Amino acid sequence: MTGAKTKEDLLKKLKELGIDFMENQNMSSYSSIKTGGKADLILFPRNEAELGLIIKLTEGVISECFRYVVGGGTNMLFKEERIWVPVISFKKFDSSVLDVSDDYQNYKKCGDKVLKFGAGINLSKILNYSMKHNLSGCEFFYGIPGTLGGAVKMNAGSKESSVGNIVEAIDIFDLNGSKRTVEKKDMNFSYRSLNINGIKDNYCITSVHLKLKESSKAEIAENIKIFKERKSVQPLGEFSLGCIFKNPEGFSAGKIIEEIGFKGVSFGGASVSQKHANFIINKGGAKPSDIIFLIDNIREKALESRGIKLDTEIKIV
Ligand SMILES: Cc1cc2nc3c(=O)[nH]c(=O)nc-3n(C[C@H](O)[C@H](O)[C@H](O)COP(=O)(O)OP(=O)(O)OC[C@H]3O[C@@H](n4cnc5c(N)ncnc54)[C@H](O)[C@@H]3O)c2cc1C
Numbered sequence: 001m002t003g004a005k006t007k008e009d010l011l012k013k014l015k016e017l018g019i020d021f022m023e024n025q026n027m028s029s030y031s032s033i034k035t036g037g038k039a040d041l042i043l044f045p046r047n048e049a050e051l052g053l054i055i056k057l058t059e060g061v062i063s064e065c066f067r068y069v070v071g072g073g074t075n076m077l078f079k080e081e082r083i084w085v086p087v088i089s090f091k092k093f094d095s096s097v098l099d100v101s102d103d104y105q106n107y108k109k110c111g112d113k114v115l116k117f118g119a120g121i122n123l124s125k126i127l128n129y130s131m132k133h134n135l136s137g138c139e140f141f142y143g144i145p146g147t148l149g150g151a152v153k154m155n156a157g158s159k160e161s162s163v164g165n166i167v168e169a170i171d172i173f174d175l176n177g178s179k180r181t182v183e184k185k186d187m188n189f190s191y192r193s194l195n196i197n198g199i200k201d202n203y204c205i206t207s208v209h210l211k212l213k214e215s216s217k218a219e220i221a222e223n224i225k226i227f228k229e230r231k232s233v234q235p236l237g238e239f240s241l242g243c244i245f246k247n248p249e250g251f252s253a254g255k256i257i258e259e260i261g262f263k264g265v266s267f268g269g270a271s272v273s274q275k276h277a278n279f280i281i282n283k284g285g286a287k288p289s290d291i292i293f294l295i296d297n298i299r300e301k302a303l304e305s306r307g308i309k310l311d312t313e314i315k316i317v
Pocket residue numbers: 032066067068069070071072073074075076090119143144145146147148149150151152153154155156157158203204205206235236240241242243315
């Protein structure tokens with residue numbers, strides 16, 4: 001399979017191969033803050049084989065396409081500008097679960113299980129699965145929306161734990177459409193980020209091996225309590241992207257935003273949440289530029305009045 005030469009050629013090949021796509025889509029439907037510009041074309045691979053074909057078909061623009069890989073879109077803000085390269089959505093991607101503990105004999109002896117999940121599975125489904133099968137280790141997924149692929153890329157989590165602590169290996173596709181397994185030793189997880197040795201940001205995660213521990217329902221329910229409490233102070237019923245800024249070393253970004261007077265401040269349809277100042281919510285009709293305006297102003301004020309540089313946790317593309 002060689003790359004498509006024109007858009008018409010690409011659409012023709014996608015149809016022949018039975019790969020789902022949609023044209024002229026509003027990215028607001030693909031981001032949990034419910035705003036964004038338009039995308040010319042969105043592709044919906046269902047499995048590794050289809051993703052591999054897509055990478056080959058889009059070979060001239062694939063490094064650009066990788067900027068617009070979207071899982072649940074719960075941490076992505078799409079700007080107003082039209083996206084001309086194909087967006088790759090994991091909405092319909094594999095969400096299977098497979099017990100691969102036999103490949104990890106040393107863990108098996110200690111009562112641990114290693115499960116392989118398709119990257120399209122939602123964290124809430126993994127948590128439900130682990131509760132049903134008495135497996136502990138991913139209780140911190142409670143209340144975090146989105147897919148496992150996105151969570152690994154973001155090293156999603158909380159103070160207590162993050163995805164990097166339970167990942168054993170991931171399967172990825174690189175820019176050339178080559179598939180490979182990356183083991184824990186080659187993954188550098190840090191605060192809300194993952195760097196893979198030898199690869200920049202140019203890869204798609206297709207499946208993830210998670211290590212979980214055999215436990216009891218009572219213990220799992222007890223472990224979840226702290227995350228339930230934490231989530232009760234977040235505006236979960238509103239359209240948002242979770243925390244906008246990373247917590248600077250030794251500080252809480254939410255507290256800083258409150259102290260510099262931005263709690264409840266609105267611009268256009270966007271507003272800094274009254275419930276949790278590190279959340280910006282779409283009250284209705286917010287434009288991406290309204291959100292970016294608030295972000296820029298908060299950053300400026302934090303630097304000017306507190307000497308603190310706030311970095312965004314969300315991805316603005
Ligand atoms: C209400 C709310 C609460 C939240 N609470 C938390 C929290 O407690 N802790 C926390 O850490 N986060 C939290 N978040 C942020 C977000 O849910 C997590 O970062 C989540 O893991 C992102 O997953 P996603 O599938 O939505 O990723 P997306 O937002 O779709 O993408 C995030 C990044 O990952 C990339 N990506 C997505 N899928 C893949 C893939 N398969 N391969 C390669 N790259 C990929 C995207 O290109 C993008 O750069 C919250 C968000 C909301 C809206």
